[in-house]
Amino acid sequence: MNILASLQQNKMIPEKYKQLEKAELEARVLEHKRKYGSRLFIPGHHYQKDEVIQFADSSGDSLKLAQLSAENTEAEFIVFCGVHFMAETADILTTKNQKVFLPDMRAGCSMADMADIYQTESAWKTLQAKFGDTILPLTYVNSTAAIKAFVGTNGGATVTSSNAESMLTWAFKQKERILFLPDQHLGRNTAVNLGISLEEMALWDPNSDTLEYNGDPMKIKVILWKGHCSVHENFTVQNIADIRKDYPEMNIIVHPECRREVVELSDQSGSTSYIIDAIERAKSGSSWAIGTEMNLVNRLIKNHPDKNIISLNPHMCPCLTMNRIDLPHLVWCLDSLSSGLEQNIIEVSEDIAHQAKLALERMLLINN
Numbered sequence: 001m002n003i004l005a006s007l008q009q010n011k012m013i014p015e016k017y018k019q020l021e022k023a024e025l026e027a028r029v030l031e032h033k034r035k036y037g038s039r040l041f042i043p044g045h046h047y048q049k050d051e052v053i054q055f056a057d058s059s060g061d062s063l064k065l066a067q068l069s070a071e072n073t074e075a076e077f078i079v080f081c082g083v084h085f086m087a088e089t090a091d092i093l094t095t096k097n098q099k100v101f102l103p104d105m106r107a108g109c110s111m112a113d114m115a116d117i118y119q120t121e122s123a124w125k126t127l128q129a130k131f132g133d134t135i136l137p138l139t140y141v142n143s144t145a146a147i148k149a150f151v152g153t154n155g156g157a158t159v160t161s162s163n164a165e166s167m168l169t170w171a172f173k174q175k176e177r178i179l180f181l182p183d184q185h186l187g188r189n190t191a192v193n194l195g196i197s198l199e200e201m202a203l204w205d206p207n208s209d210t211l212e213y214n215g216d217p218m219k220i221k222v223i224l225w226k227g228h229c230s231v232h233e234n235f236t237v238q239n240i241a242d243i244r245k246d247y248p249e250m251n252i253i254v255h256p257e258c259r260r261e262v263v264e265l266s267d268q269s270g271s272t273s274y275i276i277d278a279i280e281r282a283k284s285g286s287s288w289a290i291g292t293e294m295n296l297v298n299r300l301i302k303n304h305p306d307k308n309i310i311s312l313n314p315h316m317c318p319c320l321t322m323n324r325i326d327l328p329h330l331v332w333c334l335d336s337l338s339s340g341l342e343q344n345i346i347e348v349s350e351d352i353a354h355q356a357k358l359a360l361e362r363m364l365l366i367n368n
Helices: 003-009 022-039 062-071 084-093 117-131 145-153 164-174 184-193 237-246 260-265 272-281 294-303 327-338 350-366
Strands: 043-045 058-060 077-079 099-101 135-140 157-159 177-181 201-205 210-212 222-225 251-254 287-291 308-311
Touching: 022 327, 043 062, 058 062, 062 084, 077 327, 084 099, 084 145, 084 350, 117 135, 117 145, 117 177, 117 210, 135 145, 135 164, 145 157, 145 350, 157 164, 157 350, 164 177, 164 184, 164 350, 177 184, 184 201, 184 222, 184 260, 237 260, 251 260, 251 272, 272 287, 272 294, 294 308
Parallel strands: 043 058, 077 099, 135 157, 135 177, 177 222, 201 222, 251 287, 287 308
Antiparallel strands: 201 210
């Protein structure tokens, strides 16, 4: 089910929930957790607000949380505090006896939405005509179930920001070229790390249905989908220049969803887990400018008072769609579940789930 269809079939939050005091909302969540016990599992993504993450049974990145949901077989109800594609992945990996809910169906992902299945199928047809059977599709897990299914159907796999290098290495053993969806920056940064030059990369623009490349197209090794994370793309070269000028002692660490030139000028880059681990291992008194989502940066500042931590971009806002999951929506979702209404269920059709699971399982097999 796509987000539009989900919105049409699910009600919006009643106004009364927005009027409740924080203490009342928190008490209700605790009451539901006591009532359901192990039958309820609340996974919370790293980018969630503190008011929500405090009630998470587990926190982590999207794939880890989906896997934990599947492993937690006692949980009949998974209330996923993240965004739509994450809840889809949880539904794909869990059993028919488990139901996945998203507290606010408007919690989408702009990056995932930049790779529409119809645009992707059109692009694939054009690229196959141009390059023949020389392309393997890979998709970042930050993509819709339909895109994961497309990749699974065509022999490809999913990737995470942690294993992108190993997955590209595997993919090049299968085919001569890679179509990387939907985040161009992760694809470009990973390919560069593997020694592929920028001259061997092209950009596919889904809006104009064209391949952007100057030169002999037969030299193309990686075709990057023209998509990006609206949060991480806001970290700039100027941000780095300002840090180097004002805080020369600071270590700059960024996520590989940032632009190539930002990653290049940083001291370190890596997945969300990599960033968290780097800060935890860092010496007391060390200084860090972090280029990732603001809720996580603020949590790292709070959890490591012995270190000097700031956002690489002082004007950065939290992920707006992720922030749609808040205490009122969480309570509404749990109240609805308790009353038997079961609003905001995430259900991926069996055919799409089967093909998407192939893409996920290929990745997990290669990285185990």
